[in-house]
Amino acid sequence: MRYNPLSRDAASPFSLRAARYGKGDDALTARRPLFGIPGWGRASFIGHGLAVLTAVLAIAGTAPAHAGRSCESRKPVPPQVIERGMKLAEQTSAALDAEHAKSGAQVVALARAGQDLSKYSLRYSHFGWAYKTPEGPWRVAHKLNECGTAVGHLYRQGLGEFFLDDLWRYEAVYTVPVPEVQQRLLAVLQDKGRTKTLQHPPYSMVSYAWGRKYQQSNQWALETLALAMEPATVRTREQAQAWLQFKGYEPTTLKLGPLTRMGGRVGSANIAFDDHPNEKRFSDRIETVTVDSVLAWLQRAQLASAPVVLALKN
Numbered sequence: 001m002r003y004n005p006l007s008r009d010a011a012s013p014f015s016l017r018a019a020r021y022g023k024g025d026d027a028l029t030a031r032r033p034l035f036g037i038p039g040w041g042r043a044s045f046i047g048h049g050l051a052v053l054t055a056v057l058a059i060a061g062t063a064p065a066h067a068g069r070s071c072e073s074r075k076p077v078p079p080q081v082i083e084r085g086m087k088l089a090e091q092t093s094a095a096l097d098a099e100h101a102k103s104g105a106q107v108v109a110l111a112r113a114g115q116d117l118s119k120y121s122l123r124y125s126h127f128g129w130a131y132k133t134p135e136g137p138w139r140v141a142h143k144l145n146e147c148g149t150a151v152g153h154l155y156r157q158g159l160g161e162f163f164l165d166d167l168w169r170y171e172a173v174y175t176v177p178v179p180e181v182q183q184r185l186l187a188v189l190q191d192k193g194r195t196k197t198l199q200h201p202p203y204s205m206v207s208y209a210w211g212r213k214y215q216q217s218n219q220w221a222l223e224t225l226a227l228a229m230e231p232a233t234v235r236t237r238e239q240a241q242a243w244l245q246f247k248g249y250e251p252t253t254l255k256l257g258p259l260t261r262m263g264g265r266v267g268s269a270n271i272a273f274d275d276h277p278n279e280k281r282f283s284d285r286i287e288t289v290t291v292d293s294v295l296a297w298l299q300r301a302q303l304a305s306a307p308v309v310l311a312l313k314n
Contacts, residue, residue: 081166088312089159092172095310096130096138099176107131107182107189109221109304110140111291112162113169120254124173124291126217128162129224131189141189143217145203150269152203152217154196170312175295175304184228198223198237204272209251209287212237213275218289222249249297252290 092110099105111127128142140162145152163172177185188194200215207214215223215237226240234240256273273281280287298304 078166082164084170084312085163085165085167086160088167088170088172088310089163091313092163092174092310093138093159095308096132096174099174100132103176104179105132105176105182107185108174108176109294109298110162110172110174111295112165112167113171114165114167116168120252122252122290122292124295125168127291127294128217128221129185129189130159130162130174131186141195143199143215143220145205145217145270148268148270150203150272151201152215152220153201154199154220172310173291173295173307174310175298175307177298177304178302181225181229181303184231185225188224188228194227195224197235198227198240200237203270204275205270206254206256206273206286206288208275208277209289210241210245211275212241214272216289218291218294222289222294247297247301247303249301250293251287252293254286254288255284256286257284 096105096108099108108130109127110130111124113124115125117123117125126142128140130138130140132138138159139156140159141154141156142162143152143154163170176182198215199220200212202214203216204214205216207216207219209219222244223237223240226243227234230239230243234243273286276286295307299306
């Protein structure tokens with residue numbers, strides 16, 4: 001099995017821990033690094049029982065650290081982390097298959113709760129576009145920060161890999177776009193070149209929602225939606241953001257004081273605030289793209305259905 005990066009020079013198929021240790025989830029907290037398992041990208045979910053679990057654990061115990069200034073050596077993956085991630089992936093796969101059978105859904109916005117963002121009144125940290133492949137399994141196209149560095153790349157992953165993390169909360173949420181949006185998104189997601197059109201490697205997890213200096217994960221996914229909806233007129237990030245503003249998208253405004261901003265910027269390569277307008281930054285208003293704001297806007301703009309929450313069943 002092998003992972004499937006969309007960026008030719010991508011170095012890792014895994015979402016890596018936020019802030020100092022680098023996680024694909026756009027969050028403002030840092031914990032220990034993710035336990036990466038090479039070669040899990042083709043699994044849509046984990047359903048092969050104890051043999052697969054044993055093999056995964058064996059690989060995880062010997063996985064080398066990925067390159068990057070802030071990486072540290074990986075510890076063996078606790079069995080319960082893999083088991084719970086696999087169960088959530090399997091539960092999500094079943095729910096999406098049921099949605100496909102009921103409504104014909106082929107594309108959904110899929111999010112996870114990788115970090116505790118409750119202090120910012122946020123529930124989810126990271127989302128990508130999940131789509132059903134002609135072969136049957138669901139795959140997720142999303143952007144990940146590389147090992148705490150100041151760059152991010154795009155990946156296609158199975159659901160198993162998407163949830164293979166020591167998640168803060170084993171809960172997923174998805175929303176089903178209306179048929180026209182699905183059709184347009186699917187055409188982009190199935191085309192590697194078009195999927196990469198608005199990919200911008202310089203990365204900050206709190207990048208300004210209407211800026212172009214950096215691009216965080218949720219921002220790429222949202223701008224790619226604009227590209228899909230207006231292929232004749234949206235060819236740049238500036239044009240994508242103009243379309244989003246026209247459609248009424250409102251980013252989340254985080255209240256971050258100067259000490260918080262200074263600590264984040266000095267301690268982490270993947271946090272920067274210099275793209276935010278001075279009048280907003282120095283009044284402690286950091287406007288960035290969050291999962292919660294995207295889910296609310298999609299429903300408000302009548303582009304997608306109400307979000308469906310999937311909590312891990314015991």
